[in-house]
Amino acid sequence: MPEFRSTYGTAFEMAASNGGGPAIIGLLTLACLLAMLAAAAIRGAENGVSLGEGLSRV
Numbered sequence: 001m002p003e004f005r006s007t008y009g010t011a012f013e014m015a016a017s018n019g020g021g022p023a024i025i026g027l028l029t030l031a032c033l034l035a036m037l038a039a040a041a042i043r044g045a046e047n048g049v050s051l052g053e054g055l056s057r058v
Helices: 011-016 021-046
Strands: none
Touching (some): 011 021
C-alpha cells in the first residue's frame, strides 16, 4: 500500500521517493541552467565585459 503524506518536503526528498521522476527532471533542468549561466558569465569575463559598463553611459 502506498504511503500518503500531507506535505511534499524538499525537492531533494521528493526526488528520492518513489514516483519522484518530475522532481529529478526539475533538478537536472536547474543544474543545466546554472551551468549555462556560469559558462556565459565566464565567457563574458574573458571578453572584458564588465558589469557596470552599460551603467556608466547614463
